[in-house]
Amino acid sequence: MAGPKQSRRERLRAETAAEIKTIALAHMVEGGAAALSLRAIAREMGMTAGAIYSYFDTRDDLITALIVDVYTSLADRLEAAHAGMRDGDPADGIVAHGLAYRDWAIANREKFQLVYGAPLPEYHQPENGPAAAAGHRVCRMLADLIGAAAPAGHEEAGGPYDWSDFDPRLVESLGESHLGLTPDLLALTVRTWGRMHGLVTLEVYGHLRDLSRDPAMLFRSEMLDLVRSLGLAGTTGGPDRAVPVTA
Structure with a gap:
């Protein structure tokens, strides 16, 4: 049985979180764990640092x-x-x-x-x-x-x-x-x-x-x-x- 239908806001939030993780993995592949930075990911996505911290509190x-x-x-x-x-x-x-x-x-x-x-x-x-x-x-x-x-x-x-x-x-x-x-x-x-x-x-x-x-x-x-x-x-x-x- 399907779960409750997500709201548009919930879908967009899930999609953004998934994109953050995709970019994070790509950064780690290219430069190792040291290359992983929430601020760098935010810049690539066109987000503010404060906005990305609403998805993940820390690295x-x-x-x-x-x-x-x-x-x-x-x-x-x-x-x-x-x-x-x-x-x-x-x-x-x-x-x-x-x-x-x-x-x-x-x-x-x-x-x-x-x-x-x-x-x-x-x-x-x-x-x-x-x-x-x-x-x-x-x-x-x-x-x-x-x-x-x-x-x-x-x-x-x-x-x-x-x-x-x-x-x-x-x-x-x-x-x-x-x-x-x-x-x-x-x-x-x-x-x-x-x-x-x-x-x-x-x-x-x-x-x-x-x-x-x-x-x-x-x-x-x-x-x-x-x-x-x-x-x-x-x-x-x-x-x-x-x-x-x-x-």
């Missing part, structure tokens, strides 16, 4: 809004991939998740770098704020897949882990909807994401350019090896391409 507020948008974009892409997975096949689910993660990152390099690049200088992300919550949404989706794929009583290498080994904000966020999650499964989730993330980061930052002529094939091979390491078998590669997995 940090603007960066936080950008980060929330980026995580939301990624989470929406992953959810779409999950919706197209084969029912009941955890191997397919993990591979589809990984392929969607890479596809989104390659198509949105600047956004990927904003949330997964070097920490932004002088930016202080609010604790338990919207940016952290948006990032945890991405983690929850992978935790769901790992929980479905891992055998009962799974114990992580180097474990057993304890909840105190993880950021309490993440544990609290996951605990709201993941009643069967254990510290070992959360450790496995983080390690799985690390394997997905590693090759993607190398590709986004151009480090695979002189190493691989087909980064997509390299990444798919890594995803297949990942599901094998979890003891999964079946057909993987996502709904559009079945690839046999052997032990």
